[in-house]
Amino acid sequence: MSSVTDVAPIAATRTPEGEPRKPRKPRSGALLGLAAWLIGFLFVVPVLWMVLTSFHSEEAAATNPPSLLAPLTLEGYREFFGVGTGANPWPSLLNSLTASVVSTIIVLLLAIPAAYALSIKPVRKWTDVMFFFLSTRMLPIVAGLLPIYLFAQWSGLLDNIWLLIVLYTAMNLPIAVWMMRSFLAEVPVEILEAAAMDGAGLLLTLRQVVAPIILPGIAATSLICFIFSWNELLLARTLTGTVAGTAPVYLTGFVTSQGLFLAQVCAAAFVVSLPVLIAGFAAQDKLVQGLSLGAVK
Amino acid sequence: MSTTLETSRGRGQQPPTPPPAPPSPPPSGALRRSADWARRAPLLPALVFTIIVTQLPFVVTLIVSFMDWNAYYPDERGFTGLDNYASVLTDVNMRQAIRTTVILTVVVVLVSLLLGMVIALLLDRKFRGRGAVRTMMITPFLIVPVAAALLWKHALFNPEYGLLNGTLTWIWGLFGSDNPPQPDWISTAPLVSIEVALIWQWTPFMMLILLAGLQSRPLDVIEAARIDGASSWQIFRYMTFPHLRRYLELGALLGSIYIVQNFDHVFTITSGGLGTANLPYVIYQTFYQAHDYGRASAAGVLVVIGTIIIATLALRTVSTLFQEENAR
Numbered sequence: 001m002s003s004v005t006d007v008a009p010i011a012a013t014r015t016p017e018g019e020p021r022k023p024r025k026p027r028s029g030a031l032l033g034l035a036a037w038l039i040g041f042l043f044v045v046p047v048l049w050m051v052l053t054s055f056h057s058e059e060a061a062a063t064n065p066p067s068l069l070a071p072l073t074l075e076g077y078r079e080f081f082g083v084g085t086g087a088n089p090w091p092s093l094l095n096s097l098t099a100s101v102v103s104t105i106i107v108l109l110l111a112i113p114a115a116y117a118l119s120i121k122p123v124r125k126w127t128d129v130m131f132f133f134l135s136t137r138m139l140p141i142v143a144g145l146l147p148i149y150l151f152a153q154w155s156g157l158l159d160n161i162w163l164l165i166v167l168y169t170a171m172n173l174p175i176a177v178w179m180m181r182s183f184l185a186e187v188p189v190e191i192l193e194a195a196a197m198d199g200a201g202l203l204l205t206l207r208q209v210v211a212p213i214i215l216p217g218i219a220a221t222s223l224i225c226f227i228f229s230w231n232e233l234l235l236a237r238t239l240t241g242t243v244a245g246t247a248p249v250y251l252t253g254f255v256t257s258q259g260l261f262l263a264q265v266c267a268a269a270f271v272v273s274l275p276v277l278i279a280g281f282a283a284q285d286k287l288v289q290g291l292s293l294g295a296v297k
Numbered sequence: 298m299s300t301t302l303e304t305s306r307g308r309g310q311q312p313p314t315p316p317p318a319p320p321s322p323p324p325s326g327a328l329r330r331s332a333d334w335a336r337r338a339p340l341l342p343a344l345v346f347t348i349i350v351t352q353l354p355f356v357v358t359l360i361v362s363f364m365d366w367n368a369y370y371p372d373e374r375g376f377t378g379l380d381n382y383a384s385v386l387t388d389v390n391m392r393q394a395i396r397t398t399v400i401l402t403v404v405v406v407l408v409s410l411l412l413g414m415v416i417a418l419l420l421d422r423k424f425r426g427r428g429a430v431r432t433m434m435i436t437p438f439l440i441v442p443v444a445a446a447l448l449w450k451h452a453l454f455n456p457e458y459g460l461l462n463g464t465l466t467w468i469w470g471l472f473g474s475d476n477p478p479q480p481d482w483i484s485t486a487p488l489v490s491i492e493v494a495l496i497w498q499w500t501p502f503m504m505l506i507l508l509a510g511l512q513s514r515p516l517d518v519i520e521a522a523r524i525d526g527a528s529s530w531q532i533f534r535y536m537t538f539p540h541l542r543r544y545l546e547l548g549a550l551l552g553s554i555y556i557v558q559n560f561d562h563v564f565t566i567t568s569g570g571l572g573t574a575n576l577p578y579v580i581y582q583t584f585y586q587a588h589d590y591g592r593a594s595a596a597g598v599l600v601v602i603g604t605i606i607i608a609t610l611a612l613r614t615v616s617t618l619f620q621e622e623n624a625r
Contacts, residue, residue: 033424040430113339143597144354170350269444280439
């Protein structure tokens with residue numbers, strides 16, 4: 001920027017919305033906006049390409065240069081769902097759904113009381129407890145895999161969806177405790193005191209006063225736990241087989257090329273990612289808080 | 298003596314945010330203890346569950362790492378001291394895996410952090426369709442990792458009909474050439490291919506954290522600097538960047554913790570071939586295919602040690618941000 005001597009008077013440096021007005025030349029601003037659009041487009045192209053290819057025929061998907069305007073068809077989806085191929089992804093999709101939803105519910109049942117004991121009525125040394133939870137999320141899963149595998153083998157829980165549910169619960173609990181604590185900490189103490197003054201019991205206060213305030217937080221926490229469980233591959237790949245295999249495990253069947261199958265792969269990738277895309281866009285505002293374990297708001 | 302003690306305590310590592318005042322001064326011992334347990338009760342299920350499911354396996358891993366234990370030779374099971382560690386650290390494949398893990402993590406974290414920062418700075422400005430671009434940027438992160446790896450492997454990197462080579466054909470065609478370069482991306486640059494796919498997924502993560510950091514800047518101070526004649530570069534160098542530093546650290550450390558553990562991309566794109574096997578993949582192979590439990594555990598313990606080093610730094614950064622948030 002060249003000079004600021006001709007900057008507008010102080011009163012006008014903020015727009016009515018309170019945004020600071022930047023003394024930039026409009027052209028450079030437009031160029032930077034264009035650059036943002038271009039980079040955003042580059043990042044989304046692979047996804048758009050995946051969706052487009054999934055609606056092309058296998059022949060049209062395997063052309064070089066790519067045929068963008070090839071006629072659309074559901075052939076890839078029919079192949080993926082087993083019309084004429086005998087493949088059946090439904091059990092694995094259902095397993096993923098069960099593992100993700102049930103583990104998320106258990107996570108909430110464990111995390112909300114814990115977060116309560118770490119924020120509204122905190123135990124002594126509550127920060128130590130918080131960081132203990134966090135440290136468990138940072139340890140690599142692969143290092144605990146063998147004992148878990150041997151235990152599953154010994155107890156007959158191998159290829160059992162409940163084993164995955166327990167492990168996914170442990171995997172997501174630290175994130176949920178951190179997120180829920182940060183939401184509970186936003187509940188104003190005055191409201192709780194007022195409720196106590198009016199003679200409201202603990203359960204009534206929780207239901208009538210606390211719950212409405214933290215409901216959006218609970219929603220965001222569940223969506224993020226759902227995404228992490230749905231995405232998980234290493235545990236599922238090691239501990240499940242034909243019965244309890246999840247959707248990511250089913251996708252590993254596409255690792256080696258099988259002739260003309262690009263449309264099918266794209267359909268498969270899109271179908272399996274769809275729940276995560278929906279959950280992620282729904283939780284967009286709280287996504288960063290969940291990903292940074294509640295450290296960033 | 299007592300005064301010096303007081304001051305040194307005052308400057309000590311006391312957390313700046315004491316918990317909200319407990320209700321009325323606690324009465325005598327028994328009552329207080331039962332009140333303490335009433336406070337702890339809601340916490341215990343989560344705590345006990347976490348300790349059992351996450352800590353016990355590591356203890357077992359640690360024990361097994363000192364054992365000679367291969368499922369194919371069950372009779373030879375016994376303790377061998379540090380043999381597994383010696384064999385892990387001298388094994389060519391393991392050393393290669395350690396090197397690959399470090400390179401993969403450092404490259405992916407640095408590049409996605411840099412790209413994430415550029416994009417966050419662009420998105421911090423007002424322009425038409427900012428929300429749409431933000432949504433577009435988040436999308437790669439919301440593709441299931443295995444699906445994303447399959448997408449890159451088959452639909453983008455494929456030498457015959459992948460989008461990358463397809464685009465090259467198309468661009469060369471525009472200039473009337475029918476002899477475009479058609480590299481086999483995964484075979485010629487296997488590790489870079491995995492890195493590109495990972496950077497594509499992790500840049501949005503970094504961008505989100507840095508954008509949150511940018512938007513928590515004190516705007517009035519920056520405005521004042523601008524009025525005092527600071528240039529955009531000066532404001533970035535001396536105000537924005539120092540403010541962002543902790544967010545950069547947080548992104549780098551959290552990203553490292555996730556990428557050190559990466560299994561999905563290595564498994565899908567190269568199946569650990571062509572020198573791309575990282576530690577999680579090698580450990581998975583050692584125990585799942587070679588059934589060498591002792592060595593797999595020793596390698597696992599090494600990964601834990603590496604992670605603890607990163608995690609200690611990460612926890613410190615999170616702790617600083619956490620205390621600031623609480624002090625607010």
